[in-house]
Amino acid sequence: MSTxxxxxxxxxxxxxxxxxxHNRRNPYLLERTRGFIKEHQLDATVELTERPRHATxxxxxxxxxxxxxxxxxxxxxxxxxxxxxxxxxxxxxGLIPCGSGNGLGRHLGVPDPGRGAYATLLRGRIREIDxxxxxxxxxxxxxxxxxxxxxxxxxxxxxxxxxAAYVRxxxxxxxxxxxxxxxxxxxxxxxxxxxxxxxxxxSDQYGNDCFIAPxxxxxxxxxxLTVLKRVNTFTALPLAFRLFRGSIDRSRHVxxxxxxxxxxxxxxxxxxxxxxxVHATGTVVDIEVRPRSLRILVPSTP
Ligand SMILES: Nc1ncnc2c1ncn2[C@@H]1O[C@H](COP(=O)(O)OP(=O)(O)OP(=O)(O)O)[C@@H](O)[C@H]1O
Numbered sequence: 274m275s276t277x278x279x280x281x282x283x284x285x286x287x288x289x290x291x292x293x294x295h296n297r298r299n300p301y302l303l304e305r306t307r308g309f310i311k312e313h314q315l316d317a318t319v320e321l322t323e324r325p326r327h328a329t330x331x332x333x334x335x336x337x338x339x340x341x342x343x344x345x346x347x348x349x350x351x352x353x354x355x356x357x358x359x360x361x362x363x364x365x366x367g368l369i370p371c372g373s374g375n376g377l378g379r380h381l382g383v384p385d386p387g388r389g390a391y392a393t394l395l396r397g398r399i400r401e402i403d404x405x406x407x408x409x410x411x412x413x414x415x416x417x418x419x420x421x422x423x424x425x426x427x428x429x430x431x432x433x434x435x436x437a438a439y440v441r442x443x444x445x446x447x448x449x450x451x452x453x454x455x456x457x458x459x460x461x462x463x464x465x466x467x468x469x470x471x472x473x474x475x476s477d478q479y480g481n482d483c484f485i486a487p488x489x490x491x492x493x494x495x496x497x498l499t500v501l502k503r504v505n506t507f508t509a510l511p512l513a514f515r516l517f518r519g520s521i522d523r524s525r526h527v528x529x530x531x532x533x534x535x536x537x538x539x540x541x542x543x544x545x546x547x548x549x550x551v552h553a554t555g556t557v558v559d560i561e562v563r564p565r566s567l568r569i570l571v572p573s574t575p
Pocket of ligand 1: 293
């Protein structure tokens with residue numbers, strides 16, 4: 274279900290992360306946003322994040338002063354921080370996606386800034402989507418354990434980004450990574466397995482059209498768990514191929530479960546990631562869905 278939305282009827286807050294990769298390289302989006310506000314005579318402010326998690330505080334303050342639309346200008350990390358303040362709130366989230374992956378934006382059909390993201394703010398519709406929570410930490414696109422968290426941690430430490438840096442870092446991490454054992458329950462079934470990656474997705478992809486949960490829907494009240502059991506010299510390339518073709522679920526090295534909650538137990542504490550941000554957690558990881566808890570502005574024609 275979706276409803277039309279007119280941004281001229283409400284105060285708007287744009288939250289710009291000058292530290293996100295694209296904005297650091299091309300700060301022109303800040304000027305473009307100010308020009309867009311002026312051109313369309315919007316009742317809007319533009320606020321810049323000054324530190325990690327600042328976007329959540331800015332978004333919360335914007336909701337409190339009555340803004341009906343809060344727009345995140347940044348990558349998946351910025352989206353996560355802004356959306357964290359909007360779960361269950363009447364205000365809607367708008368996206369100007371300019372990170373390296375943009376998983377949720379791509380799933381919802383929100384275009385890049387050069388291809389219509391600003392027009393979507395003017396002529397979009399509101400969708401109510403599910404959100405996830407892991408040990409109380411919100412996520413909106415995907416969370417993961419195992420190699421998924423390891424790679425997020427290494428990417429976050431990179432001073433230079435880009436495909437070459439990602440591939441180099443990924444290969445180095447892969448060469449030394451050992452699978453863990455996990456016991457996964459979703460209320461109906463139990464899966465006890467060694468795994469390289471355990472990912473829980475709300476949308477169907479990590480970003481960059483890399484489909485970790487083909488067929489997943491963001492408004493079905495369910496989360497989608499994918500286990501990549503074995504990733505070695507022989508399976509890595511076929512699995513990578515399937516991830517980008519959207520057929521990972523057909524591999525015999527993959528198991529999938531859907532559910533409204535999952536409990537994952539592992540032998541030792543370790544990191545998890547939520548939309549690419551890394552957190553230390555214990556041996557038990559509890560994940561649950563909050564059905565249709567976020568209002569988000571998407572293009573009116575998918
Ligand atoms: N002023 C700031 N200084 C340092 N870090 C900041 C600042 N403002 C926000 N951040 C942090 O920047 C991080 C990266 O943001 P974001 O994920 O949007 O960009 P990105 O990493 O380039 O994109 P992607 O994750 O899609 O590659 C976030 O974790 C956020 O907490």
